[in-house]
Amino acid sequence: MEIEILIGFGIAVVTAVGAFWFKSKKSKPAAPDIKFEAPQKTEAVAAPQIVVETKKWTQRLSEGLSRARQDVWGKLAAALGTTDDSSFEAAEEILYTADLPPQLVADLIEELKRRRSDFNDEASLKKVLAEFLSSRLNPVQSIHRNPLQKSENKPKVIMIVGVNGAGKTTTIGKLAAKLAGEGNKVLVGACDTFRAAAVDQLQVWCDRAGAEMVRAKDGADPSGVAYDTVARAVKEGHDFCLVDTAGRLHTASGLMDELAKTKRVMGKVAEGFPHEVWLVIDAITGQNALKQAQEFHKALGLTGLVFTKCDGSAKAGSAVGIVQQLQVPITYIGVGESVDDLQPFIVKEYVEALVGLEKSL
Numbered sequence: 001m002e003i004e005i006l007i008g009f010g011i012a013v014v015t016a017v018g019a020f021w022f023k024s025k026k027s028k029p030a031a032p033d034i035k036f037e038a039p040q041k042t043e044a045v046a047a048p049q050i051v052v053e054t055k056k057w058t059q060r061l062s063e064g065l066s067r068a069r070q071d072v073w074g075k076l077a078a079a080l081g082t083t084d085d086s087s088f089e090a091a092e093e094i095l096y097t098a099d100l101p102p103q104l105v106a107d108l109i110e111e112l113k114r115r116r117s118d119f120n121d122e123a124s125l126k127k128v129l130a131e132f133l134s135s136r137l138n139p140v141q142s143i144h145r146n147p148l149q150k151s152e153n154k155p156k157v158i159m160i161v162g163v164n165g166a167g168k169t170t171t172i173g174k175l176a177a178k179l180a181g182e183g184n185k186v187l188v189g190a191c192d193t194f195r196a197a198a199v200d201q202l203q204v205w206c207d208r209a210g211a212e213m214v215r216a217k218d219g220a221d222p223s224g225v226a227y228d229t230v231a232r233a234v235k236e237g238h239d240f241c242l243v244d245t246a247g248r249l250h251t252a253s254g255l256m257d258e259l260a261k262t263k264r265v266m267g268k269v270a271e272g273f274p275h276e277v278w279l280v281i282d283a284i285t286g287q288n289a290l291k292q293a294q295e296f297h298k299a300l301g302l303t304g305l306v307f308t309k310c311d312g313s314a315k316a317g318s319a320v321g322i323v324q325q326l327q328v329p330i331t332y333i334g335v336g337e338s339v340d341d342l343q344p345f346i347v348k349e350y351v352e353a354l355v356g357l358e359k360s361l
């Protein structure tokens with residue numbers, strides 16, 4: 001009797017499990033068809049090209065500034081979680097790791113204390129930070145006109161200076177690619193005549209960009225190469241002329257004299273040459289970049305700064321201090337080695353990416 005009950009029970013269990021297995025197996029194939037196709041297709045087709053482009057750059061900028069955001073700006077929210085004075089001390093310490101000038105740190109802490117009631121969560125704190133940083137950048141940045149607008153009297157001449165390894169040659173290569181890609185006739189002068197490798201590196205960029213290049217024998221006088229370059233650019237009707245220079249240490253007075261001469265000599269070809277003198281700054285240099293920049297500014301009268309290698313640098317925020325103290329605007333910002341990783345510096349994009357505001361909206 002017991003055996004019969006057990007067998008009966010066993011059959012019932014096997015039948016139930018079998019039915020359930022069969023049912024679940026049968027219903028499986030239907031699901032994937034609906035899930036996969038539709039959303040991907042509509043997104044790709046519907047998005048207008050321009051939106052996709054903008055998104056890509058702000059995304060790259062955001063990724064490029066992630067180190068600075070994680071190590072500095074993003075930590076402020078946690079530090080300011082409490083309302084006592086020690087939280088402001090902690091915030092101050094974090095800001096110093098960003099290599100900001102002491103006065104700027106003091107001003108920001110004061111602003112945070114003054115506006116304490118304006119932020120009660122992370123998103124509102126980020127807004128206050130972004131407003132503060134913008135208020136420091138905007139007065140200098142707003143005086144800046146579109147630097148890569150074609151000059152009425154061709155060519156527009158841009159001289160690029162900076163210490164060794166800052167990213168001068170790469171910046172010229174990227175700008176040449178951008179300008180030539182827009183249909184401009186571009187001539188590049190290889191005035192870093194001290195290193196054959198530097199000239200070869202520039203040649204590779206120019207070949208890729210579709211720009212022409214003036215090169216002289218190794219060790220030739222850089223100012224002579226600069227003169228030849230701009231004179232040829234005038235003669236041949238180039239739209240833009242980009243002049244690369246050597247970069248030893250900014251403390252070497254010989255370099256400053258040589259650069260000043262190079263600039264002067266270009267002015268002999270036509271009045272107003274060069275129209276722009278841009279200093280390329282490696283973001284990792286932090287506060288030290290200010291001393292560099294002051295030296296270059298004194299010798300050459302800078303019209304713009306290019307802030308490179310912001311990717312991977314916790315000090316990417318130091319740009320704010322440099323712009324404010326030097327009163328020279330940033331024209332371009334670089335967050336990587338590819339051509340598209342160098343883009344015009346837009347205050348709103350930069351501060352929002354730096355503090356992570358765009359993510360919390």
Ligand SMILES: Nc1nc2c(ncn2[C@@H]2O[C@H](COP(=O)(O)OP(=O)(O)O)[C@@H](O)[C@H]2O)c(=O)[nH]1
Nearest residue numbers: 164165166167168169170308309334335336337
């Ligand atoms: N990660 C990163 N590397 C960069 C950036 N700009 C330039 N570089 C690299 O920095 C190095 C030095 O650049 P280079 O243009 O030769 O410097 P120069 O001595 O001032 O001419 C090269 O390896 C570049 O690829 C940037 O924005 N991000």
Ligand SMILES: [Mg+2]
Nearest residue numbers: 168169192198
């Ligand atoms: Mg170089």
